[in-house]
C-alpha cells in the first residue's frame with residue numbers, strides 16, 4: 279500500500295477563466311492526480327502533477343473492452359472555507375464499480391487524504407457564485423497493452439478537476455422536460471447498471487440524442503425486462519412527490535445508487551417528509567397525475583444537484599407536473615441541501631469534510 283504522495287509543481291499557473299460564465303466540464307485546473315496499478319506493486323506512483331495529456335498504448339484494454347469506471351463529486355468554497363461532500367462515499371462506490379469490472383480496489387482513506395491535498399492546492403479554482411463548485415472527476419482505466427479478452431493487469435487512476443457552473447445553465451431551477459424511452463434500455467439486472475462505468479453512458483447516448491432532437495432535455499429509463507418500472511433519468515436518480523410522500527424507485531441492481539439520492543432520502547426524513555423507496559411503474563405515475571395526487575417530480579445527482587421536472591412524455595401521452603414549475607418540496611429540499619453543502623446551514627449529518 280502506498281503511503282507517499284509526490285507533488286510535481288508547474289512553472290507557470292494557467293490563467294483562470296471568467297468564473298461568471300462557466301459551463302460544465304470544459305475548463306480544467308492546473309494539476310491532476312495520477313496513480314498506477316500493477317500486480318507486483320499494487321497501487322503505486324501516486325503523484326500530483328501538472329494537468330496534461332496521458333500516454334496510452336493503442337492496445338490499451340480500456341480502448342477495446344471498456345474497463346473504465348468513474349466518479350463525480352464536488353468541492354464548495356465559502357470565503358476561505360472549502361468543503362468536500364461525503365467523499366468517502368464516492369470512493370466506496372468506486373470500489374463497488376471496480377469490483378464489478380474485475381478491477382483493483384483503492385484504499386478509501388488514502389484516496390480521501392490525497393483528494394484533500396489536491397483540492398487544497400487548487401483552492402483558488404473553486405468558484406463561489408450561486409450554483410458553482412469545483413467538479414471532481416476520479417476515474418480508473420485499464421492500461422495494459424493486450425488484445426486478449428480477460429481482466430487487465432495494469433491500471434491508471436486519475437483525478438481531474440473542473441470549475442463548473444450550474445449543470446443546466448444559469449437558471450438552475452428551470453424545470454426539465456423528460457422523455458420516457460420505450461425502445462432502448464440502459465441496464466438490466468445482473469449487468470452493470472449499479473456501477474458507475476463508462477459503458478452505461480455509451481449505451482445511453484442514442485436515446486439521449488433522439489430525446490434532444492424531439493425537444494426533450496433528458497431520458498427517463500424504464501426497467502430492462504418489462505419496460506414498465508421507472509429506473510432513473512440520464513445522470514440522475516428520480517423522485518416523485520405523491521400525496522405528500524417523497525417516493526423514489528428502490529435500488530434493484532440496475533439503478534445507480536446515487537449519493538445525492540441517499541442524502542436526499544435522509545434529509546427529507548429529517549425534515550419530516552414521509553419517504554418511500556419502492557417499485558413505481560410509469561402507469562402509476564400517469565395514474566397519480568390523472569388522480570391529481572402527483573405533486574412534484576425532480577431528479578437528483580451531483581452534477582445537477584436537484585433538478586425539477588416539468589413534464590413527462592410517454593408514448594403518445596404527456597403529463598405536466600406542477601404547471602411546469604419547481605414545486606415547494608423540491609425547493610425546500612434544494613435549499614437545505616445546498617445550504618449544507620455551502621456551509622450556510624448546519625450539517626446535522628456530518629456530511630461535509632472541511633479542508
Ligand SMILES: *Cc1c(COP(=O)(O)O)cnc(C)c1O
Pocket residue numbers: 350474510512513514515534535536537538539578579580581
Ligand atoms: C452518477 C450517476 C447518478 C447520480 O449519482 P450521485 O452520486 O448522486 O452523483 C445517477 N445515475 C447515473 C446513471 C449516474 O451515473
